[in-house]
Amino acid sequence: xxxxxxxxxxxxxxxxxxxxxxxxxxxxxxxxxxxxxxxxxxxxxxxxxxxxxxxxxxxxxxxxxxxxxxxxxxxxxxxxxxxxxxxxxxxxxxxxxxxxxxxxxxxxxxxxxxxxxxxxxxxxxxxxxxxxxxxxxxxxxxxxxxxxxxxxxxxxxxxxxxxxxxxxxxxxxxxxxx
Ligand code: IMP
Ligand code: MG
Numbered sequence: 761x762x763x764x765x766x767x768x769x770x771x772x773x774x775x776x777x778x779x780x781x782x783x784x785x786x787x788x789x790x791x792x793x794x795x796x797x798x799x800x801x802x803x804x805x806x807x808x809x810x811x812x813x814x815x816x817x818x819x820x821x822x823x824x825x826x827x828x829x830x831x832x833x834x835x836x837x838x839x840x841x842x843x844x845x846x847x848x849x850x851x852x853x854x855x856x857x858x859x860x861x862x863x864x865x866x867x868x869x870x871x872x873x874x875x876x877x878x879x880x881x882x883x884x885x886x887x888x889x890x891x892x893x894x895x896x897x898x899x900x901x902x903x904x905x906x907x908x909x910x911x912x913x914x915x916x917x918x919x920x921x922x923x924x925x926x927x928x929x930x931x932x933x934x935x936x937x938x
Contacts, residue, residue: 766926767924769936771916771927771936771937775932777919780908784812791820792819799825799856803826803827804828804861806830806831806930808921816889820842827850835887855882856884857898861889863892864916864921866904877936890908893910
């Protein structure tokens, strides 16, 4: 098994880059079809979603906008459940079709908090696009129409996702070796 080290932990490839690119392109085509003529606003959640958002939006072929918000809830390899807004939304989203772009939905608490707060601004609709979902960890009900991969509960890094700030630059997705 080929392993790499990120800080003090060993990781091995679980989703190779080719597979990621293929799924992201498929998702972008689906979103383009569903959002045609709606001028959607993509709201990407920093930091983790920046790589996914960049690839996703380049696959979208209907007029659209993208903006970024910054949230944080993770400490080390555990979700703190306590979501902090570090950089808020400046755009007016009332009456708009919003696609929230996330790297991963784990407990779902971050996304639930975000969706509830965006809904107060009366968008026409809000849809979730998440690169990854860990269904086994979800603590809240969420409708996730766009998801590239459903994965087990193990901790992962790469393709934008980090372990204490490191590993975001990796082109593949890696799972921790236990
Ligand atoms: P949630 O609130 O528990 O759903 O946590 C979501 C956030 O935690 C995501 O936006 C990620 O930034 C981070 N996160 C969750 N699981 C992982 C993981 O396996 N690796 C790296 N970050 C993760
Ligand atoms: Mg995130």
